[in-house]
Amino acid sequence: MMATETNKTEVGSYFISNYPPFSQWTPEGLAEVRAALDAPPLAPPGQTEPAPLGLYLHIPFCRKRCKFCYFRVYTDKAAGDVETYVAALSREIELVSRLQIMGGRPFRFVYFGGGTPSFLSAKQLTSLVDRLRANIHWDQAEEVTFECEPGTLSQPKVQTLRDLGVTRLSLGVENFGDKVLEENGRAHLSGEVYKAWDWIQAAGFPNVNIDLISGMVGETWDNWKDSIAKTIDLAPDSVTIYQMELPFNTVISRDMLGNHVESPVADWPTKRAWVDYAFDELSAVGYAVSSAYTLVKDKNKVNFSYRDNLWHGADLLATGVASFGHASGVHYQNEPDWAGYVGALEQGRLPLARGMKPTPHQLLVREMILQLKTGRLETGYFRDKFNVDVIEHWHDAWRQFADEGYLTFDDRHVALLRSGLLRADALLPAFFETEHRGVRYT
Numbered sequence: 348m349m350a351t352e353t354n355k356t357e358v359g360s361y362f363i364s365n366y367p368p369f370s371q372w373t374p375e376g377l378a379e380v381r382a383a384l385d386a387p388p389l390a391p392p393g394q395t396e397p398a399p400l401g402l403y404l405h406i407p408f409c410r411k412r413c414k415f416c417y418f419r420v421y422t423d424k425a426a427g428d429v430e431t432y433v434a435a436l437s438r439e440i441e442l443v444s445r446l447q448i449m450g451g452r453p454f455r456f457v458y459f460g461g462g463t464p465s466f467l468s469a470k471q472l473t474s475l476v477d478r479l480r481a482n483i484h485w486d487q488a489e490e491v492t493f494e495c496e497p498g499t500l501s502q503p504k505v506q507t508l509r510d511l512g513v514t515r516l517s518l519g520v521e522n523f524g525d526k527v528l529e530e531n532g533r534a535h536l537s538g539e540v541y542k543a544w545d546w547i548q549a550a551g552f553p554n555v556n557i558d559l560i561s562g563m564v565g566e567t568w569d570n571w572k573d574s575i576a577k578t579i580d581l582a583p584d585s586v587t588i589y590q591m592e593l594p595f596n597t598v599i600s601r602d603m604l605g606n607h608v609e610s611p612v613a614d615w616p617t618k619r620a621w622v623d624y625a626f627d628e629l630s631a632v633g634y635a636v637s638s639a640y641t642l643v644k645d646k647n648k649v650n651f652s653y654r655d656n657l658w659h660g661a662d663l664l665a666t667g668v669a670s671f672g673h674a675s676g677v678h679y680q681n682e683p684d685w686a687g688y689v690g691a692l693e694q695g696r697l698p699l700a701r702g703m704k705p706t707p708h709q710l711l712v713r714e715m716i717l718q719l720k721t722g723r724l725e726t727g728y729f730r731d732k733f734n735v736d737v738i739e740h741w742h743d744a745w746r747q748f749a750d751e752g753y754l755t756f757d758d759r760h761v762a763l764l765r766s767g768l769l770r771a772d773a774l775l776p777a778f779f780e781t782e783h784r785g786v787r788y789t
């Protein structure tokens with residue numbers, strides 16, 4: 348079940364990153380996935396050119412598992428395992444680079460996500476990139492993102508990232524209070540953020556982002572205010588703030604379900620009040636709100652290629668264990684386990700595990716809810732692309748949300764008000780097809 352608007356932070360997903368829900372994708376759907384990957388790229392509805400192309404690489408290693416983490420990560424792998432994985436990933440990129448779906452397109456955006464990509468040493472990273480470059484390059488990419496955990500960084504590693512072409516370094520700070528970081532199982536303390544910050548500044552990345560979470564266990568108003576003040580002092584190019592959610596597979600969720608303990612996470616109104624405060628404080632020093640989660644220091648300097656292309660229906664080739672991709676309108680996910688992933692590549696096959704070909708209506712829902720997360724929809728875009736008037740189609744939902752004070756709309760746009768932005772993901776299931784409203788998300 349999706350977490351609903353009850354006030355307590357219960358076990359269940361909040362954040363919506365795709366549609367139809369992942370739980371609806373199946374191994375039977377892979378025939379459509381293979382057909383899409385083995386054919387030249389299709390132009391999206393209403394367009395003549397193929398969609399922009401992106402690449403996601405999943406690096407699933409971490410020093411420690413955060414108690415709130417729900418991603419596929421490994422904390423027990425030694426250097427030999429990392430080499431096995433890097434070899435598998437390089438082989439996968441080789442196979443992907445030969446697929447017809449590439450269609451001669453350059454990668455417009457590249458994303459190294461985790462896990463913790465910065466878990467790899469500078470040597471392992473250089474060796475990975477050398478092997479990738481035998482088959483692909485990202486010389487024409489407008490954005491190359493790399494997720495980092497502060498305590499894994501060193502000056503030479505940060506410089507290596509810049510030299511390898513990373514343009515956007517995203518630093519998982521989450522909170523500046525050491526007690527809070529410890530209590531949530533983070534691998535780093537705040538001192539490591541400050542050490543890494545000097546190296547990051549010196550390397551000169553075009554965009555440095557800080558991730559924060561509203562609702563870490565142990566967080567209080569004082570601690571949150573202090574964390575926002577410290578974020579402002581560092582003056583990153585962008586700040587991303589997630590509201591803590593507790594999907595089924597986190598350590599905290601398992602403790603709540605298994606031991607029948609109360610949620611240790613602040614309730615939804617408190618988490619929203621914290622984000623609201625952060626939006627106010629960051630806006631007061633010149634940041635602009637760029638989505639339900641993100642603020643940017645200089646709108647003219649920072650764009651979000653990965654986010655904005657993906658939310659407008661770009662192709663995303665997914666590599667690495669458990670990765671999610673989207674090609675010519677078809678969804679797919681890679682093998683979610685180490686043995687399945689590495690095994691497939693050792694046999695020279697793509698490690699595909701499940702997929703789904705959405706209907707044209709489902710593609711419309713997907714793009715509309717993703718773009719709503721920016722806080723603004725242009726109805727003309729959907730008329731041109733999908734031939735649907737989204738205002739007319741979902742009139743009752745827009746009316747209800749407007750009456751509740753979450754948004755305003757006319758026939759040309761929808762604009763989320765602050766109260767709508769703060770609960771953006773809770774609004775989105777209203778646009779799902781009926782059969783997908785009550786289902787488990789992941």
Ligand SMILES: C[S@@+](CC[C@H](N)C(=O)[O-])C[C@H]1O[C@@H](n2cnc3c(N)ncnc32)[C@H](O)[C@@H]1O
Nearest residue numbers: 415416461462463495496519558589590591592
């Ligand atoms: C895939 S994680 C990678 C972070 C990286 N491993 C690090 O240690 O900094 C990306 C971001 O997801 C967010 N995140 C992870 N679990 C979350 C949860 N349960 N609720 C809300 N946000 C979460 C955190 O802000 C985190 O920085």
